Amino acid sequence: MPRTRFADRLAAARADRAARDALRTRREIEGREGARVLVDGRQLTSFCGNDYLGLGQHLDVVAAMQEAAAWHGVGSTGSPLVTGHHVEHALFEREMAAWLGYERALFFSSGYQANLAVMQSLLEAGDTCVQDKLNHACLIDGARLAGCELKRYPHADVEAAMRQLMTRRDGAAMLATDGVFSMDGDAAPLADLALVARAQDALLYVDDAHGIGVLGPEGRGSLAVAGLGAREVPLLLVPLGKAFGGQGAVLLGSAAIIGHIAETARPYLFSTAPAPAMAAAMRASLKLIRTESWRRAKLASVVMRFRRGASARGLPLQESFTPIQPIVLGENAKALAAARTLEEGGYLVTAIRPPTVPEGQARLRITLSVDHSEADVDGLLVALADAVKPAADPIPA
Ligand SMILES: Cc1ncc(COP(=O)(O)O)c(C=O)c1O
Incomplete structure (x- = not known):
């Protein structure tokens, strides 16, 4: 059999996309x-x-970025575990953890990277990850990367999530959902999913990219609306490219979970930390989200x-x-x-x-x-x- 040529493969794929x-x-x-x-x-x-709240071009946010860039430069110079973790990142992580009521926070370059990191670091072969069918692609891709068994329940079907968790009791289990679904705009049934996660000993993980800043008192997002906190949702992701108007994502959890991810997640370890100036800008956004x-x-x-x-x-x-x-x-x-x-x-x-x-x-x-x-x-x-x-x-x- 002759080798497949990339040129042929790409041309066929493009023709197929054009036809559809x-x-x-x-x-x-x-x-x-x-x-x-x-x-x-x-x-x-x-x-x-x-940019739901119009913060991406807010003068305070832009000025915070400019000032931090003048002070720290435009790059972080390395992986967070080498020289990439700066005081601006540390301050922002502490402010986010205090605001949302979690022990510890971890700042990533993107939400996509954070979801790959969470799944790859926490899940392994023999574990189960149960997800809503309409979850964002990076939650799905993360579970695939982790090598665990991925099960996807029909959109917002809490009973199906329960059944999928019940079919397998060995290994660890994670129940992962968007807080607000990115292409549909509806909210996940978080209170019911929290009950299912508790009954099934599964870790509930919520990606609140589209709820944070927009929903709840002080913009504390989907969890605040559902009356949930760190106890019911041990792991929460806050991507910053939406209501925060910037770039990156903050993961929130216990000191034990976040510490483990910070030391073992390959997408986190082997990637340059985000610019300290972005952390400074996001601190300014956070202030506006809370107060305005x-x-x-x-x-x-x-x-x-x-x-x-x-x-x-x-x-x-x-x-x-x-x-x-x-x-x-x-x-x-x-x-x-x-x-x-x-x-x-x-x-x-x-x-x-x-x-x-x-x-x-x-x-x-x-x-x-x-x-x-x-x-x-x-x-x-x-x-x-x-x-x-x-x-x-x-x-x-
Ligand atoms: C629910 C959700 N999670 C994660 C992401 C990815 O975040 P980022 O754009 O920071 O990679 C997005 C969209 O971009 C999203 O809608």
Whole structure:
């Protein structure tokens, strides 16, 4: 048998993607001011970013980063266990642990890296990891990397999670879920999952990328809304690329668990630590998240305005009360065509297609932000009504 040539393999894969309307391109953002982005020299209003609270360009956050970069430079110079762990990281980790009520915190370069690290460090062959089918890809990939048995239950089906945990009692078990689902915007049934985890001796791990900052008192996220804390959820991930407006992720847990991960997780050990300036910027974001509750109030009113307007126009809404408001259209071609029409009208909403969402569920993942005005939302709704055929049976706002 002759060797497979990469050139042939890549050409076949690309042709297959083209046939399924699954080709992907990156857009170059030439400038940004809040929700306004400059793309190909044209100003568009973006409804697909994750800067929910508008902190990514906040003067305090930018100034904190500039000052720390002037002091520490732009890089960390090494792995956290060599020379990469700086005082700004340590201060930020302590502030995050105190804020969320955990013993210890660990700052990673990205949420993806953190999830690979958690799974690879805690799980091994013979263990079980039970996950919601709609969990973010990096939780799934992490379990695959760990070599444990991965079981995925139908979305939000607590009884199925229980059954999957019950089928295997040997080895350690982890129950992992998004707090708010990234492509659907709905909340995980955390209180019930906590009961299941306790009954089954499983470690409950919550990735709250889209709940933190946005939900609960002081923006303490999905756990605060569900009345849960470190006892019920021993491990919590807070990615920083969304409401914090920055980059990286903070893992929270007991001193024993976090200590183990910091010493043994290969994605953490063998990677350069994030810039100290990013830690400084995220400390400034944290301060704003805690104190400026008007941002959450404004965001909630933007979300409600969108839902009311979409419902009145018969647009197919999902059961989401978070800033993630998907309009599920089905076929890839349909989502691409709707995104194109929106862009012609001045709105940037990227079409989301498989494998990011299940087959046949391509969508416009509309995200709302403090940066959007009422006029922005009203304008988007008019454009959407033109771009998307109304559903027969709308969900009430
Ligand atoms: C639930 C969830 N976890 C983790 C990530 C990955 O985080 P990061 O972008 O920091 O790698 C994302 C999205 O990016 C996410 O939606």
